Amino acid sequence: MGGSIRLVKVLGIDIRIHYSWLLIFGVVSYWVYTDFRAAEYSQELSALLAVGASAALFLCILAHELAHSVVAVRSGIPVRSITLFVLGGVASISREAERPGTEVLMALAGPACSLAIGLACGAAWFATGGNDGEVSAYRDLLFWVASLNVMLGGFNLLPGFPMDGGRVLRAAIWRITGDYRRATRIASVVGQALGWLIAGAGAGVVIAYLFIGSGPLDAYNGLWFILMGLYLSSIASSSYRQVVLREAMRGITAASAMASDFMTVPPGMSLLQIVRDYVEPNRYRSFVVATDGRFQGVVNVENIRRVPDSRWGVTTAGSVMTPAGSVVTATPEDDGLGLAAKMDQFRLDGIPVVREGTVVGVVTRGSLARAVQMRARSEE
Ligand SMILES: [Zn+2]
Incomplete structure (x- = not known):
């Protein structure tokens, strides 16, 4: 948070x-x-x-x-x-x-x-x-x-997910049906319903206070109930979406989530040429450095910025790149959950997917999110 x-x-x-x-x-x-x-x-x-x-x-x-x-x-x-x-x-x-x-x-x-x-x-x-x-x-x-x-x-x-009682309810349904997702959905629907009930009760208290001038509780308690109820129903639905996303992420592979239109440059290319031909016209920020398809490393805008621009003409991609051995990579079989965890852990925007020494694609936060959304939607 x-x-x-x-x-x-x-x-x-x-x-x-x-x-x-x-x-x-x-x-x-x-x-x-x-x-x-x-x-x-x-x-x-x-x-x-x-x-x-x-x-x-x-x-x-x-x-x-x-x-x-x-x-x-x-x-x-x-x-x-x-x-x-x-x-x-x-x-x-x-x-x-x-x-x-x-x-x-x-x-x-x-x-x-x-x-x-x-x-x-x-x-x-x-x-x-x-x-x-x-x-x-x-x-x-x-x-x-x-x-x-x-x-x-x-x-x-209270038995609404994601509250503690709702987790117990989910576990019970999960135990009976063996279906984790369905159990989460039912428990979260109960959570949303409870939230609306609490908010409705709060609204009743406020209305009673406004029109009759008295009630079982005062208007502030009513307002507090409304806020609490709305909060509960919103976390119930967002927690369910999170569970669906995590499940969807587990079900996709790097191969299905990667973008294959990444940019490759040879190690001998000058930084000036990279900036002039790729960064400026197309706003690419990160490049795979490869020789005859063999993965050598990654060079990005941050690497280039560390070199004074007067030296861009005589500095090559190969001399400023992060070498392959130090780059966080994935195999085509890695699952989406692991990829997202790696991106968070190393604060990365993209991970090259390498098969037998060759980069076959790049998973970015955007490409991963699109694949996960597609998967989550197809399962609904
Ligand atoms: Zn608790």
């Missing part, structure tokens, strides 16, 4: 916060502060509790995501980072579970962790006197953290 900063590393996982999180920190602090002020606590104590509550929210969401991550890592699925943003947390789990059982364990770990924290805090609240009518700010905070975690756990168990 862009626009985030790294805080710490826990169990080898980067913990990051997105800037939108600061908004939540502000809103929650303000909200808790006014609540505690209304309960007649002093300004200082209310401020302290407000910051405490925001910090607790942060730690509780983090604990929830860490629980998912620990099970993922234990199941051999690496987790790169956890990012907290305005609507919760996301763990960047490198791939999906291979078996329904693993998916269920991974999905349930988060809500189980939240409910456990909620129960523990609730028990502590009860043990320290609970609701005995005596005023205690710290007990109020304990109660706040307990209900927060119960809500966090409960909400995530």
Whole structure:
């Protein structure tokens, strides 16, 4: 996720916060502060509790995501980072579970962790006197953290993909039908329906508030429900599209995704000629260097720019190219998922496809995207 900063590393996982999180920190602090002020606590104590509550929210969401991550890592699925943003947390789990059982364990770990924290805090609240009518700010905070975690756990168990409950539903359908894609589609349709239901309920609350002047909840809660519901239905459909794309990528090969109209230049060609004949008229940015079809290396606009233009006439492609041994290449059989991963890992726009020392094509981000789209469409 862009626009985030790294805080710490826990169990080898980067913990990051997105800037939108600061908004939540502000809103929650303000909200808790006014609540505690209304309960007649002093300004200082209310401020302290407000910051405490925001910090607790942060730690509780983090604990929830860490629980998912620990099970993922234990199941051999690496987790790169956890990012907290305005609507919760996301763990960047490198791939999906291979078996329904693993998916269920991974999905349930988060809500189980939240409910456990909620129960523990609730028990502590009860043990320290609970609701005995005596005023205690710290007990109020304990109660706040307990209900927060119960809500966090409960909400995530809603059976719509990609929420945790939806993942459990998907795993169950996947187990029964053996069809991963169909299971994902059904669970994501349930997710979209749930999102619309929640948004509709929120709209009902707002309308009741506007026309009758009262309702079971206030208008702000209604607005929050609408936002949450719309967000849920949009991630449900986009997560499904992502799954379809990944499946489609797995099903295509470099041979079917490559463009074969790449430009080849001999190693002896001068940079001046490359710029004058290819870069300027056709805006090509990258060239395969080959002698009699044999792959020698790659020269691109960045290589050329490093040479002062007064020397372009006497400098050859072969002397500035990245030699074949250092170029990231693919074989015609490599699958689309692997190609995309390579492009991301090495920040490449294109990968030459080499068969027995000869470049037979180049896979670019554009050609890969077109092949994947065609495949995804033909499967729909
Ligand atoms: Zn979760």
